Amino acid sequence: MSNRAIGYDGQRQIGMVIGPVVVLGGGIAGIESSLCLSKQGVRVYLLERRPSLGGNVSFLSKVFPTLDPASDILEGMFKELRSSENVQMMTNVEIKAIERKEEGFELEVLKRPRHVDPNKCTSCGKCAEACPVEYDREHELGIGKRKAIDSPSPKPFPEAFVIDEGACLHFRGEECRACVEACPNDAINLDERPEEIRIQAKALILATGMELFEVSRVKEFGYGRYKDVITSLELERLLDPRGPTGGEVIRPSDRKRPRSVAFVLCAGSRDRRFLRHCCRIGCMTALKQAYEIKELYGDEVEVYICYNDIRASGRMHEEFYQTARGSGIVMLHGIPSEVREKDGKLTLRVFDLGTWKLEELEVDLVVLIPGVNGSSHAKEVGEKLGILVEEDTFFSALDQVRSNETKVDGVFLSGCSAGPMDIASSISHARAAALIVLNYLMKRK
Ligand SMILES: Cc1cc2nc3c(=O)[nH]c(=O)nc-3n(C[C@H](O)[C@H](O)[C@H](O)COP(=O)(O)OP(=O)(O)OC[C@H]3O[C@@H](n4cnc5c(N)ncnc54)[C@H](O)[C@@H]3O)c2cc1C
Structure with missing residues (x-):
């Protein structure tokens, strides 16, 4: 990070130093809060647990309601990060301890080795070609494979490979240096060690986001038991x-195009046994994906959506719902009691509250929309700071109106750490967090 004391006044840089602020979590919300603060002259440490920034959005294809590619959103943000002098990002980190100080916080951070120098790696892939260890890539159903040295995400930032120590033969005690020998840029360092770093911060923003519910727990839907039951x-x-x-x-079972697909909404959410809350993105995600399948294959593939009720309340969401319905998707107002497999087909029985009829569907593929x-x-972060994680698994905000604030002085929330949100809401929430933190810092200056 530049030591230059800079601030931002519209487009004009002025002499001023504020911060630093630590942003924990490098999804779109954490990135957006960091960029907003940086533009106001605040120094930011953006810390991400995984080897790449981007969070959930890095795994998406297109986004509702516009169907823009998710990569466009990330590329724009990464471009800004590249030219931002005030944001220092660290990936592959773990927070070991957080101590309250008079001036704010001191964080003890463990930086796990990447073993690949991001300044030298060009992602040419020669190391991965040489690597003898191959295994399934995350969320890719055993179809997408990766090597022990590979790109950490579909849209990585920093744009550099990483070694997965758990899979790498060298770190499992064998004599293997295949990647080192294959790299034309001398970017790989097998001797890199974990680093312990101490960071002082005046304020903390928690942008740790959300995860899909572990849907194999909803036994009746057969996820993990039937190959052709997959998640969104x-x-x-x-x-x-x-x-x-x-x-x-x-x-996944035969790698052929399905002739029929059924989406099952609210898998694990709005369910007293698991998550009681609405996930807020499930209906729109199912409509988006069902519509995309119809756009790709038309009448060749029958598409059903089994739903509790459709919640399409965001801007342009109702319009998208109407467009999706017009594409030939069959909407069934009910959630199946069970998914069963019989002779290579999946069967679902749904009582349709719209027609008051019991429907029996036989489909090739079931897509669960988990809570x-x-x-x-x-x-673990909440415990270090004394912030409650609510029964619904999200951080407790100060109150309903102040959803960026917490009861702990100097700790703020950004994006889905405060509750499930779509991209547009996460970005707005992240910007609000930055503004509130800026105000907090100015008052303490
Ligand atoms: C299947 C699916 C489809 C979706 N489709 C759409 C869509 O079409 N349109 C739309 O608007 N929205 C969509 N969404 C929602 C969208 O993904 C979220 O709005 C967005 O990801 C929220 O960003 P975030 O930064 O708050 O959280 P996340 O994306 O969850 O990012 C949080 C980041 O914090 C990191 N982190 C967590 N804990 C720590 C820690 N202790 N230390 C450091 N880092 C940590 C995580 O690794 C992650 O990188 C979809 C979501 C899913 C799951």
């Missing part, structure tokens, strides 16, 4: 032109 996130990877099938929807919960790492 897995379907995103199939629909992505840069994904494992080049954008073709196939069913969402807060980050599985939120609780």
Whole structure:
């Protein structure tokens, strides 16, 4: 980070130093809060647990309601980050401790080694070609494969490979240096060690986001038992032109195009046994994906959506719902009691509250739309700071109106750490967090 004391006054830089602020979580909300603060002359440490920024959006293909490519959103943000002098990002980190100080906080951060120098790596892929270890890529249904040294995400930032120590033969005690020998840029360092870093911060923004609910817990839907029952996130990877099938929807069992697909909404959400809350993005995600399948294959593929009720309340969401309905999707007002497999087909029985008839569907592919919960790492962060994680697994905000604030002085919330949101709402929430933190810093100057 530049040591230059700079601030921002509209487009004019002025002499001023504020901060630093630590933003925990490098999804779109964490990035947006960091960029907003940086433009106001605040120094920011943006810390991400994974080897790449981007969070959930890096796994998406297109986004509702506009169907713009998710990569466009991320590329714009990454471009700004590249030219931002005030944001220092660190990926692959773990927060070991957070201590309250008179002036704010001191964080003890463990930076795990990447073993690849991001300044030298050009993502040419020669190391991955040479690597002998291959395994399934995350959310890609066993179709997409990766190597022990590979790109960490479909849309990585920093744009550099990383070694997965858990899979790499060298780190499992074998004599392997295949990647080091293959790299034309001398970017790989197998001797890199973990680093412990101490960071002082005047304020903390928690942008730890959300995760899909572990839907195998809803036993009656057969996820994990039947190959052709998949999640919405897995379907995103199939629909992505840069994904494992080049954008073709196939069913995992025989890798053929399905003739019929059923979406099941509210899998694990609005359910007393699991998550009681509405995930707020499920209806629109299902409509988006169902519409994309119709756009790709038309009448060749029958598409059903089994729903509790459709919640399309965001801007342009109702319009998108109407467009999707007009594309030939069959809407069934009911959630199946069970998914069963019989002779290579999946059967679902749904009582349709619209027609008051019991429907029996036989389909090739079932897509579950799981509920969402807060980050599985939120609780440990909350405990370090004395912030409650609510029963719904999201951080407790100060109150209903002040959803960016917490009861702990100097700690703020950005994006889905405060509850499930779509992209537009996450960005607005992230901007609000930046403004409130700026105000907080100015008062304490
Ligand atoms: C299948 C699916 C489809 C979707 N489709 C759409 C769509 O079409 N349109 C739309 O508007 N929205 C869509 N969404 C919602 C969208 O993904 C979210 O709005 C967005 O991801 C929220 O961003 P975020 O930064 O708040 O959280 P996340 O994306 O969850 O990012 C949080 C980041 O914090 C990191 N983190 C967590 N804990 C820690 C820790 N302790 N330390 C450091 N880092 C940590 C995580 O690794 C992650 O990178 C979809 C979501 C899913 C799951």
